[in-house]
Every structure is written in structure tokens, then in C-alpha cells.
Amino acid sequence: MIDQVRPSDLDAWLAAQGGNGVVLDVREVPELRAASIHPLGFELVAIPMNEIPGRLAQLDPDRPVACLCHHGARSMRVAMFLAQNGFGQVANIAGGIDAWSLERDPTVPRY
Numbered sequence: 001m002i003d004q005v006r007p008s009d010l011d012a013w014l015a016a017q018g019g020n021g022v023v024l025d026v027r028e029v030p031e032l033r034a035a036s037i038h039p040l041g042f043e044l045v046a047i048p049m050n051e052i053p054g055r056l057a058q059l060d061p062d063r064p065v066a067c068l069c070h071h072g073a074r075s076m077r078v079a080m081f082l083a084q085n086g087f088g089q090v091a092n093i094a095g096g097i098d099a100w101s102l103e104r105d106p107t108v109p110r111y
Helices: 007-016 029-034 049-058 073-084 096-103
Strands: 003-005 022-025 043-046 065-068 090-093
Touching (some): 003 007, 007 096, 065 073, 065 096
Parallel strands (some): 003 090
């Protein structure tokens, strides 16, 4: 089962996993240009969803990974893929960057 973590609860989830976490933004480049989050207490890695299988080696399966997209559907698919490929600490950021803007950082544009 993949953890569903609201943006407002991300810090607590990362801490419960032992810290040193990654937020994996799986949106496309134009979406990243429209709105991006600022890493604070985690590493931010951007890899579009369709590139994840070919770039899996760029991610550390021993680190907690919270996946992010626009509303949470694509990131959930990526989170399930990561879990099926040996990543033990995986979450989906429920509501995506849209919820991030509403709950955590209103300076992040909504689109």
C-alpha cells in the first residue's frame, strides 16, 4: 500500500521515515516552468513520468521518496512503480502541486 501524504503533512512523513527524503516531481517540463516547489528539508528531483523507467538508477531505493504531480494521479502511478521496483519508503503527495499551493506555499502558482 502506498502512503497518501497531504502537502501539509510531508515533513512529518519524511521525519517518520528517518529524514533524508526526496520529492520526486514527475510532471512535464512545461508544467515545471508554470509552477515549481522550493525544497526545504528534502531534495527535489524532477523526472517526467514517462522517463522514470529509463532513469530509475538515478534514484536511491534506500531513501524515502514522495512523488508529486499536478493533482496526484500520475504521481500515484509512479509511486506504485517504485514500490514494485524495490523502493521501500514511497508516498504519493495527495492533491499534487495544486494542493501544495493551497496547503503549504501559496506563492506556488496554480494552473
